[in-house]
Amino acid sequence: MNGWETALKGLVDTLIVFVVLANMRLLGASRLGSCIRVVALQGILLGLIPLVSQGGHLGLRVVLQAAVSTVLKGIVFPALLIRAVRESGSRRELAPIVGYTPSLLTGGGLLALALWLGGRLPLPPTATSSLLVPVALFTIMVGLFMIVARRKAITQVLGYLAMENGIFAFGLAFAEKEPFLVEMGILLDAFMAVFVMGIMVYQINREFDHIDADRLSALKD
């Protein structure tokens, strides 16, 4: 391995660390706006990884994939969500079910769990970075946690997006073997979800003057 490759590998590791930090920030963020920006940043970071990780051998597929996902997750989704927040005029505080500090501690626990699980998954060795699989798992877990532990409908969309980021990272670890179509399919899925949720949030808000998912349960009968 020459110096250039070592440097690139260090860069990938650094990017992955930033993905982890973004997850932590997401768990500790108290405002909708910063949550959205963090998830967007995470998407962009993940989009950069394939560009760096191939050691300079950039195929068209890789570039396309990176470009599409970065544009969607880094620009389109956040813009949609920010619009939804603004138009719903909801309060920008998150109103968490699990407090911020406990969320962070849970995050630490989940990270350790992900590292442990990542080491035990029967997967073919990945060329990119040994950290990628655990971090992918961690991101998925954090996404789920956001869906469970926050009240607002928007945070549920964000949790969903974080999960998608995790799946994307998982795909990155096996970029050689993973069919391109699966990844695009998931991305499309997420796109539809954001789109629908964005409209729905807007509608819910018009009807009920708030976007707390909690209170939707009042509609059950």
Next chain:
Amino acid sequence: MIVVAVVHVLLALLLAPLLPGVINRTKAALAGRRGQPLLQAYFDLGKLLRKDVVYSTTTTWVFRAGPSAALAALLVALAIVPFANARALLAFPGDLLLFAYLLGLARFSLVTAALDTGSSFEGMGASREVTFSALAEPALLLGLVAMAREAGSVSLSDVYTRLAPVSLVEGGGPVLLLVAAAFGVVYLAENARIPFDDPNTHLELTMIHEVLILDHSGPDLAFLQYGAALKLWLLGSLAVGILIPLHGAPPVPAMLGGLAGMFLLAVVTGVIESTMARLRLVRVPQLLVGATLLSLLALLMVLA
């Protein structure tokens, strides 16, 4: 080698009060003011040493001994911290524990002295001080473990002289960055800077460090302020030592590089203080837990 270490201790003793001066000048410059002279901290110390003292009738010898004990602990800690890629005066396996616990001793003396006044404000400051430092301790120690593992030694001097060559783009880069970030947070928290505590606030209810030393005066206060400057130097040099690669440099350029790093850190602190607001007290633990997580993440990366 010993000569270099002694010179480093002397430099720290001499230049530590300059750090708050640099921070204040940076803040003033960013706010469009001229600000106080760079040497203001020295002037203050000189003046305080020549002043009369007032002791509360409630206090006992604990209050009078507190500042001296705290300063003594910090001075000894200064002999353990390596600076500018040179070994410290006192270096042995496990010296990082002595360092952490000497800081603890300084805090213990300060807090008991504050409680000796019987004032509810100082009680409040003492309570906050121990709360936040209890949360900062794991961040510091776990960060040190990560570095110790990377360097293969449990001595601060070994750790800092061996890790300096690992420049940041190479293998240990992310680990060192994470630890440096965690130490940065610990540095801000332990030194009562924004976003943890506002050194310039005028409302006692929101203070942490300033309210602890509310009743001290004269030479005692001078000891405390000098101690605060030393603490800024100590924890600052831990963060700077990671970030500034000086490996292989001869002593004098390395020293200059280290000093430049320290004052750069002071400027950065000033910038942070000018651009951020103080956190609400209930949010402070969150940031400290975050710093612990950074250290833990670094450690997990080293272990993985």
Next chain:
Amino acid sequence: MPLLLASLGVLLLGGLVALAWPGHGRGSGRVAAGSVFAAAVLGIIPAIRVLAGGNVMTLDLPWEMPLGSLSIGLDGLSAFFIIPILLLGAIAALYGAAGLRDGGPRRTVATSWLMYNVLIAGMLLVVVARNGMLLLLAWELMSVASFFLVMFEDGRPEVRRAGRTYLIATHIGTAGLLVMFLLLGRGCDTLDFNAFRIGEGGPRLSGIIFLLAIVGFGTKAGFVPLHGWLPEAHPAAPSHVSAVMSGVMIKTGIYGLLRVLTFLGPPPPWFGWVLVGIGAVSGVYGVLFALAQHDLKRLLAYHSVENIGIIALGIGVGLLGRSHHLPVVAVLGFGGALLHVFNHALFKGLLFLAAGAVAHAAHTREIDSLGGLLRHMPVTGASFLVGAVAICGLPPLNGFVSEAMVYLAAFCAATSATGSFAVSGVVVITALALIGGLAAACFTKAFGIVFLGEPRSAAAADAGEVAPAMRVAMVILAAGCGVVGLCAPLLPGAAAEAIRVASGASPAEMQTSVTWVAGSLRLVVLGAGALLVTFLGMALARRRLLARRRVVSAPTWDCGYAAPTTRMQYTASSYAHPLTSLLGLSGWTRREITTPVGLFPKEAHLRTTTPDPVQDGIYAPVFAAIGRFLLRFRPLQGGMIQLYVLYIALTLLILLAWKLG
């Protein structure tokens, strides 16, 4: 060996003479204290001789007891535990002889002294016994004696409750030990230790024996969740008894655990993990609940749980070092644990004695009613401060030395090992770091609120210094903390024999590890010396600066508030609140609050108590259910002696029929 037997004999004889001594109990105390002193001198000599590398001494006598023999022995491990037992026993007796005189009617005081001597003798016998039956007998002797000591003020309902809790807990532990010894001695016709075949019977049996040892000895030591009796019994007992119970009696549990581990051969890694887990939980749990307490002795009792946690962390990481063949970690872990046993005896004994002095002088242990005692009780206050600094593990005192050794063991594991072993080091370091910060919070609270500021009640304002003998006892222990701290480099060498027995390391491995750590400790002491010199220098400089200046006295500056009262000072509850609420204790804290009403409120009131969740959440319901079940058998207890004789006769008949049939 004759010296050791003489020591036991002097203890028992002294106890009996104390019981018979005429007068109002004062004489009993002097006799008992004198005998414990004599016994200490007699017993410590052979212990030191063994630790210095002398031969292991044994004595075997036949005994009529089935499976038993009067077999005692003195090796490094036993000798290491004998020293704190006798040392603290003697110093606490000195304190008690001065403090207990107005405690109650003569008979109670005299009986209590007999029990005190029996307790010390029982502990001595526990650590030298070389036969399971003998150990169990000594164990019971120790437990029952300490039960009677706890029940000293049996007129008070909370004392009776504490005594009951203690008796139940200790017998649950003994039950575990009985089964454990029978398993160890299966296939032999004796329970002599040297008849136990090491490591035989497969890993499953060793595992079961290990777990039984954890339950049996852990109940005495106070491992969470078996710690329930400590916060009840320690506050109820007279202070010199709490000092002995917390300082050394709970350590017999640690001794037993270490001894049983030597029977089990090379430990599998999960042994170490169990102890690391128990240690981390006990340590953090103990210090957290200590932080929430308002009763000074209850706070100290929870701190014993914390320190037992630190000891368990040391043993755990040491065991892992053994399993993974890293002798340095093993030696450091066991060494740190053993030295912490000794150090904790010094500073916890000191703190309990000082807490007793406070309760004696101010007639309350409620931290929030005290304050400003340092001016009225300078010696007690200064001693408490020394104990507080030591228990927080701060240099230059002894607490730092043993904690640093456990830390170093964990650091070595985390930096040089791989896989789960390295992770265990990280767990230990995280736990210790958290414990360290919280302990500092807890003891600045205990010292600051009790001894500093202004008195919060009339009783605290009128408190005066205690009797000279009590002060001497505290000063000896405080000096011990300092001396041990400054003799740190000698400690690993002095304890080497004990560490070797406990860790199973070879002499060569011992040699290298001890030399390595002693080298570090020498520089730690250099640092401590530099600290003292610098402090003296600063103090001198300050004095010279002040000599030429005016020194003015004025009231505390209260930020402009003109009419402060002493009740406005920060209280223990308010001091600890940020930490306890942050760390999730607020769910357990019960608040009784009367909020101020109207523009000129007359009265407001807030009272918080933090009960033990394990005690209230697990044991209380379980015991209540057992109690309800057993209530059904109430009719059997008719109160007629004839009926009871009938029961006995019936039982014997049935047993006979079963045996013959």
